Amino acid sequence: MQLSPSLFTGGIRVGAFRVPRSRASRSHREMREEINAALEPILYGAYQDSYQIRAALERAFAEEMQARHAVAVHSGTIALFIALRACGIGPGDEVISVGNSDISTTGAIRQCGALPVLCDVQASDYTMDPQLVEALINERTRAILPVDLHGHPADVKSLRAIADRRQLNIVEDAALATGARDHGRPVGAFADVTMFSFAPFKPLGSAGNGAMLVTDDAALAERIRLLVGYGHDPSGETAPGRQNYIEEGYNVPLDGLQAALVLTKLPQLPAWTAKRRAIAAALERGLAGTSAVTPRFRPESEPTFRSYAITVAGSSSQGSDRQLELYQGLRAAGIEAVIHYAPPIYDYSIYADTFPNIDHLPVTDRLARQYVNLPVTPELTAEEVEYMIEATGKILA
């Protein structure tokens, strides 16, 4: 059977954008020999090779994140759920999170049987406002789940002080922030568990799904491993006919093919992050004279940029006409702009009963009507960045 390319792309013409959201395939082509060599033993070697490569990725990633333990998981979505379960979150508990994220964040909380309690965000970098957290804590609160939106580190050091005082766990959603640093350390340094996603559009992407859970806590790491691996008692491994299950777990490890790809790409992460930061700096400078508002960061924060999320000042309070105008104008100019994390999570129909009449998140509300994301990928050229600046300026003028 002859396979047509449209079978793989759903009929969408790939490469149609002059400035696309992702050019990972270009980097993959440059690394073709290395990548093929890493995939080889998984496809043609012994079955154990797959486990070994996953373990090698876990060790290398833990080292990169300066953490004691890392567990490779099938996706960020299931990893967040596993992290919360490993922290003991269950029915009747409350977890404080944000309303401008992926549905995976609130989904993970609810799938544990717990209730997400949403906190507003800072207009400067779009992350959880630590000043507002304390007022949301009650006797049912068990954890805080901040999100490093677009790759911007949430102020987890401030949240840590609150969490320690109130005996709460912190599960950090760093899905978009692989490579970002805060207070001189990789993101995740102040959380109990941190999740990094390897979905294809993330700063360190696989070719499918994938994620890593990182922690310094050995007991938490063990519990995560147990849940990821069927709940199988690892101590029964060597006794034939005596295997035992000490938990009803899941079977959601990262698969070996994705692990091999991510492991091969990992050494490039610092250079790619530097490139993303340089592109963001160029966009910030170039857009300074326009009506676009660019994100602002704490001095200790060293974000990475999955995309460059600007907001369009002057959007009307009822509508989002300026936002759509910029989005459509950019797309017409061949720039694959997107509008991420809008509408806010609480506007999804699935949450009509969870967050009825929610009205205490004015910044989240406003940002959702104003965000437009410009593509940032390490493969972009200086000319392409300049072209984005020019096009944005023209549309906004």
Ligand SMILES: Cc1ncc(COP(=O)(O)O)c(C=O)c1O
């Ligand atoms: C902020 C955030 N958290 C979690 C996830 C879920 O990650 P994954 O796609 O690996 O399941 C995403 C995915 O886009 C995300 O953007």
